[in-house]
Amino acid sequence: MIAVEQADIRQGAFELRGISFTVPVGSYAVLMGRTGSGKTTLLEAVAGLRPVRAGRIALSGTDVTHARPAARNVGYVPQDGVLFTSMTVRENLGFALRIRRWPRQLETERINELAEILGLTGLLDRLPRGLSGGEVQRTALGRALAFRPRVLLLDEPLSALDDATRGEMITLLDVVHRQTGVTVLHVTHSAADADRLADLVLRLEEGRVIA
Secondary structure, eight states: OEEEEEEEEEETTEEEEEEEEEEOTTOEEEEEOOTTSSHHHHHHHHHTSSOEEEEEEEETTEEOTTOOGGGTTEEEEOTTOOOOTTSOHHHHHHHHHHHTTOOHHHHHHHHHHHHHHHTOGGGTTOOGGGOOHHHHHHHHHHHHHTTOOSEEEEESTTTTSOHHHHHHHHHHHHHHHHHHOOEEEEEOSOHHHHHHHOSEEEEEETTEEEO
């Protein structure tokens, strides 16, 4: 579950005040709104990348308002994927597991499991510069899911993809959500994406989140 209660968030001169909304456990929520309305700022606050000046954020019943990102058990996929360019796909998928000191055998098993689900098995030894846009996004998704987070945050993950790849990724996101049961908050401008993926649509309008 994601619960934001009367949160004030500032980014430079831009500020959101008194933001409140709830995403039930296991739901796939899509957050929509105009460019510049603060969707990414709000997503970053949930992830712990943007401080909350007032109010409260709780994840799975735990108050994380002032918790570090690593302590929130959140997987985060930024808009452009942002893979570690010097790491292979395998190393990117295993990054969160290594810093959490998973045993090597369990790390290898989890990487192989993710590669199978995401269609990356034949790409594990490639560097990001050799990947297509869809392959970058699949790798970024796998990296975010590797440690089995309770919450998955997606910032416009499909915006830079061509139509065919976009359709494949929508299908993949739907499959991953159904298989894992992770609670998802997905920022997008696309009503079509929301129609295909969301069981809850939230709109950020005039500084308020409306369900």
